[in-house]
Amino acid sequence: MRQIPTKQSADVKLSVSSDSRFPFSPFPIGWYWVEFSENLKKERLYSKQWMGQQVIYWRDNKGQVCVSEATCPHLGANLSPELGGKLEDGLLVCPFHGYRYDVDGRCVRTLSGPPNTPVELKTFPTYESGGVVFAYWHPDGAEPTWGIPDLSIGDWSKFLYNSAVIRTHPQETSENGVDISHLPYVHGYEAVEILKPLVVEGPCLQNFFRINRRVGPSKLVSFTLDVDVTVTMRGLGFSMIEPVAQEAGIYVRQLALCTPIDEEHVNFVMAIQTKDIERPNVLIPGLSLLPRRLLNYWLRKIFFKIYMTDISQDFHIWENKKYLTYPRLGPAEQDILRFRRYCEQFHIID
Numbered sequence: 001m002r003q004i005p006t007k008q009s010a011d012v013k014l015s016v017s018s019d020s021r022f023p024f025s026p027f028p029i030g031w032y033w034v035e036f037s038e039n040l041k042k043e044r045l046y047s048k049q050w051m052g053q054q055v056i057y058w059r060d061n062k063g064q065v066c067v068s069e070a071t072c073p074h075l076g077a078n079l080s081p082e083l084g085g086k087l088e089d090g091l092l093v094c095p096f097h098g099y100r101y102d103v104d105g106r107c108v109r110t111l112s113g114p115p116n117t118p119v120e121l122k123t124f125p126t127y128e129s130g131g132v133v134f135a136y137w138h139p140d141g142a143e144p145t146w147g148i149p150d151l152s153i154g155d156w157s158k159f160l161y162n163s164a165v166i167r168t169h170p171q172e173t174s175e176n177g178v179d180i181s182h183l184p185y186v187h188g189y190e191a192v193e194i195l196k197p198l199v200v201e202g203p204c205l206q207n208f209f210r211i212n213r214r215v216g217p218s219k220l221v222s223f224t225l226d227v228d229v230t231v232t233m234r235g236l237g238f239s240m241i242e243p244v245a246q247e248a249g250i251y252v253r254q255l256a257l258c259t260p261i262d263e264e265h266v267n268f269v270m271a272i273q274t275k276d277i278e279r280p281n282v283l284i285p286g287l288s289l290l291p292r293r294l295l296n297y298w299l300r301k302i303f304f305k306i307y308m309t310d311i312s313q314d315f316h317i318w319e320n321k322k323y324l325t326y327p328r329l330g331p332a333e334q335d336i337l338r339f340r341r342y343c344e345q346f347h348i349i350d
């Protein structure tokens, strides 16, 4: 497998237009969210704007997912369902000359039999885990040299999720995960404390901190918890935030999936899953008397609402801030510079 270089050198270039809002590519190398599995029905063709281009995606009758460019390699027809692309017997059928493609992108049939020369659709490597479908984007179409974590359900609940279109860049949204000093001011967290130094290993970054925060549906019905938070990043499109409140036995997994749509906008997906609470009476005495299913459902909804409220507090800042190449950071904010060095590997093109 080819290594993605980590330093800029004479034979690499950054793909940036001169009027770009950011001094780096709008489409960094990496894995990006495409869809939740439950929305990808077998034998249905979908299309969307993803990483600055139109893509189509579908699941064949064996359950395998394909994400590909929407342009037919034969003579350039648009393969999207809105323009006549369709699926028949698990194969994608082009609306122009009827060529048929399998999930690997190979043209397996034309109206007059197998193609005389190989015809291949440009597909993107996919990864499906825990009910989430991702695809890998590289400007040269290179194969991935790294992956994203296993999201298998196990004793986690299904994901609850929502999304927003925001005018920003995945580097900006990811930077939030290491910008500890904005947590009290924007989100109102108290007693913010770093638990361990930032860990950066190739395309993986982890950050560990503790916060104290109020949780509850209203000021009257609320409780205060010490929460240990681990932030795990893979590239810039995948962040997983894992808050744990040991005292009450609360385990939450939040995804922040930031996928560029075009050069200016991202689709920002917020997803959450929880484990069943272990000690509900720590929150409110007598809470354990509630039926467990109902209680866990109710808590999941509350945690999701809190997560969306917290993240949406960042939206207007992300949409309107200017990226400063030389920010005036204090001594306690040096992790932001380490994060930016981590980001360089995703902007470089061979």
Ligand code: FES
Residues within 6 Å of the ligand: 072, 073, 074, 075, 076, 077, 094, 095, 096, 097, 098, 099
């Ligand atoms: S352009 Fe698609 S089959 Fe000809």
Ligand SMILES: [Fe+2]
Residues within 6 Å of the ligand: 176, 182, 186, 187, 310, 311, 314
């Ligand atoms: Fe934030």
